Amino acid sequence: MIKHIFSDMDGTLLNQHGKVSAGNKTTIQHAGIPFTLVSARSPRQMMDAIETLKLSAPQIGFNGGVIYQVKDEQLQVIEDAPVPSQVVKRVVDLVEASFPETGISLFGLTSWQVTRVDDGIAFFQEDMPQKPTVLDQETFWCHPEPIYKITFCVLNLEVMNGIVKILQAAELPGAAMQKSSDIYLDITASAAKKSRGVNYIAQREQLNLNETAAFGDGPNDIPMLKLVGMPIVMANGLPNVKQVARFLTADNDHDGVGRGIDQFILGQQTQNLN
DSSP, rough: OOEEEEEEEIIIIIIITSOOOOOHHHHHHHHOOOOOEBBOOOHHHHHHHHHHTTSSSSSEEGGGGGEEEEEEEEEEEEEEOOOHHHHHHHHHHHHHOOOOOOEEEEEOSOEEEESSOHHHHHHGGOOOOOOOOOOOOHHHHOOOOOEEEEEEEEEHHHHHHHHHHHHHSSOOOEEEEEEESSSEEEETTOOOOOOHHHHHHHTTTTTTTTGGEEOOGGGGHHHHHHSSSSEETTTTHHHHHHHSSSEEEEOOOOOTHHIIIIIIIIIHHHHHHO
């Protein structure tokens, strides 16, 4: 019996417009099973979906960098793994020395600070629920706040390749780097993994992992999908992701999460009762 559901957001729960569909909303709320979003997004970027679904279970942001709950419209951190502060400083220093015109995004729990607003930042903020503030570096480095994700949105491929080369050659202990597309590069704590967040919540709620299910579509969902008892992959998922699925559901534009809950989770539990 499935007692907790975990779901990726982009390409999975959210449709092509970045929204939770009415069909998904209805099924998730009627299922009555604790539901956790597991995303590379910041908590602020996740809030619209949390409010739409009225979620009360712990949520996982920054790819596992922070586990939190929303209570009385306030974020309450349960457990976190920020990027080491010395790594944040080194990344900024290295990139600014070679590419001084490139804006760098630093995400705190609720804040979004940038070293400067360039064309990449301007493009990035079109899909963001908040506007960035320009980092006051003198003040920030004296009293740095926890940073959970460093993001580069670089529209010039040559510049992006140069940044990747510099950072790959650097020593960044305790940090992991991942490109999600030709224009996006993220750096998080090496401990920040979706599977870590799922495992933490399962242990906290004293659940056997066989009692958990997860939905995903991309490569960074694979460790999470391998961890749970019922891995469900979207029709729009990549071929290597589908290989780890127990079940395949419809795509993210056709209520794939809702249909998967109805068919594989609630349907199986009804069969077990019979």
